[in-house]
Amino acid sequence: MSERDGQISTKQWARYASALRQYADARDWDSVRKVNIALIKALQQAGKTHDIEQRAARAELERVHYQVLQELILARDELAVEMGRFKLQQPGLAAYQLTQVSGAVDDL
Numbered sequence: 574m575s576e577r578d579g580q581i582s583t584k585q586w587a588r589y590a591s592a593l594r595q596y597a598d599a600r601d602w603d604s605v606r607k608v609n610i611a612l613i614k615a616l617q618q619a620g621k622t623h624d625i626e627q628r629a630a631r632a633e634l635e636r637v638h639y640q641v642l643q644e645l646i647l648a649r650d651e652l653a654v655e656m657g658r659f660k661l662q663q664p665g666l667a668a669y670q671l672t673q674v675s676g677a678v679d680d681l
Contacts, residue, residue, distance in 0.1 A: 581619040583630035589615070590637040597641040600648065605641060612638070 589612050596604040612634075622628055 581615050583626050585615070586627075586630035586634045590634045593634075593637050593641045597644050602645060602648070605645065609638075 589608060592608045593605060593612075596602075596608060622631070
């Protein structure tokens with residue numbers, strides 16, 4: 574029972590890890606989310622395992638999943654900083670747009 578346990582092969586666990594890594598590298602967070610949903614379902618279907626190969630495959634998947642999660646958190650935090658900067662610039666941008674509409678820019 575080394576290749577299959579709970580109907581999920583060790584190769585399939587590796588494919589989940591590969592997909593997570595590929596989509597995270599591309600910063601395709603929607604695809605990461607979709608793989609994560611499929612992964613949750615697969616883990617629920619498979620249940621616990623006592624097979625050494627299965628545990629090793631899942632441990633590697635867990636490692637990749639953790640890395641991707643950390644990258645997602647970092648990307649979220651970077652986006653929050655960028656959005657904060659944008660919000661700080663809003664009054665200046667609005668004033669500039671108002672001067673363009675009023676024609677004051679042409680007077681400079």
